[in-house]
Amino acid sequence: MRVLIVGGGVLGTMHAWQAVERGHDVVQLEREPEARGASVRNFGLVWVGGRAAGDELDTALRARELWAELGRRAPGLGFRANGSLTVLRTPTELAVAEETVARADAAARGLALLGPDAARAVNPALRGDLLGALHCDRDAAVEPRTAQPVLRELLLATGRYTWLPGREVRDVDTGGVRDDRGERHAADVVVLCTGAWLGGLVREIAGTPPVRRVRLQMMQTDPLDEQLTTSVADGDSLRYYPAYRGAALDELNRTQPQPAIAAEHAMQLLVVQRLDGGLTIGDTHGYAEPFPFDVDEDPYEHLTEVAASVLGRPLPRIRRRWSGIYAQCLDTGQVVHRERVADGVWLVTGPGGRGMTCSPAIAEQTAEELGL
Template sequence: MRILIVGGGVLGTMHAWQAVERGHEVVQLDRELEARGASVRNFGLVWVGGRASGPELATALRARELWERIGAQVPELGFRPNGSLTVVRTEAELAVAREVAQGEEAADRGYKLLDAAETRALNPALGGEYLGALWCDRDAAVEPRTAQPALREYLTATGRYTWLPGREVRGLGEHGVIDQTGEWHGGDVVVLCTGAALGGLVRELAGDLPVRRVRLQMAQTEPLGTTLTTSVADGDSLRYYPAYRGPALDRLNDTQPQPEIAAEHRMQLLMVQRRDGGLTIGDTHEYEEPFGFDVTEEPYDHLNAVALDLLGRPLPRIVRRWAGVYAQCADRDQVVHRARVGGNAWLVTGPGGRGMTCSPAIAEETAAEIGF
């Protein structure tokens, strides 16, 4: 078949990957010249440990397998099975980590509770003061700024893939789409992976979607000067991922409220080291539109203070800051919104902060559901 993919982010590119792997011809269009949305404005985390029990965890675990397999074929993805440490600094945070490390799904998630000495031995860059960490060996990382170009280069070499940037799809027909230049692109199946762009043609085809948009702030630093052997999260991350829900988390929220700035911006500290040695750090969460248009400094001051506690030194100088917006299913138990919007057209959107983690498995499920 000839498959048309509308959207050049990681979700669209993974749908293209699945189609090419199945022997189909693929044309992928994007309104930008290069992906500029949430697919590049993220940590590059393949984050399994914090996922909700049930379909979300199953999707993340399958995606983790696929990422490793694809990473072996496309080294420029920068895939590395580095795991993660959620570092805890208080007894209340430690209690949450201990509860989940002793839970029924601990082995499936690759959890192990480490004391401070074990944490430092695993990641010597963590030279600060803390009580221990929740280790998750299922977590991994890729390079978000190079992932899509690397995947496209590999797909192009198959001879069955065409990349058409700078093409905004304006209309959907019975067997294809028309772009802003008036050019018609025929296809047996159309898959729209348009990310947080939920207006225009998407609204015309699908109406009001059960999807909301979320804004976040992030940054990248100069090289750390040493190796951060794992991805790192702070104890506030326990508040934001469904895997950690339980009595211990309830006690944490009751007895240890977040600092004012962290609570206002719904913050956690995540740190992932890039191949150049710099750190991607963040993040914040803004749910109510219209979103602010500026990038504010208070969250970065908070992140630096937390990083000082964990690293034992301030963060390196920040060299770039940015905000990003992603689409998230309003029903958080739903991994992705997948719906038929035409005779041969499907819309796939709303994975939210799970997009980079889960996109390979979401695309695999789309291929199975549609039958391409």
């Protein structure tokens, strides 16, 4: 078959990879010169431990396998099975972790509860006060700013892949698309992976998908002068990920409310060290549109303070700050919105904060559903 992918982000590129791997010819169009949306404005986390039981966890575990395979074939992805530590600094946070590791699926998630000394043995950079840490050895990381170009190099080497940036699709129908240069691109199957771009063409052909947009703020530091051997999260992440829901989390929310600024921006601390040594730090969650065009400094100050307290040292200079917008299914228990919007035309969007984690497996599921 000839498969046409609209969208150059990680989800679209993974769909291209799946199609090429199955022997099909692929053309991928992207309206920008390079992907500039959520696919490059994230942590690069392959985050397994906190996923909801059932389809979401199964998808994340399969995606973790596929990321490892891709990492072996394309070292430039920077895939590393570094795991994560969620730092626990209060008895109520510790109780949530204890309840989580007591569940039957803790081993499948790769979760273990470590005491302070054991946590620091895994990641010596954690010099702040802590009562323990939840260790997930299934979690991993890649480099989000270079992942798509590296994957495309792998695809181009097959001779069955064409990359067409700077092309905005104006019309879609059974049999192909027409771009803003007036060129027609024929295809047997069209897959729209347009991310948070839900207006224009998407609205014309799909109406209003059951998807909302979410805004985040993040930052990156200059290189840290030591290795952060795992990704790091704080106790607020227990409130955000569905794996931790239960009586202990209810007690945490009741007796240990977030600081006002963290609650206002639905914040958690996540820290990932890039290959150059810099730290990617975030994040916030904003749901009310229209989104502001500028970034708010108060969340950055809070994240800086919390990250410094976890590491027990001042952070390097903040090198850059940014905001991003991603698409999330309104039913947050649904991993992705996949819909046939016309004969041979599919819309795949809405993985939310799971896009980098789950995209290889989401693309595999799409390929199987479409019979590629």
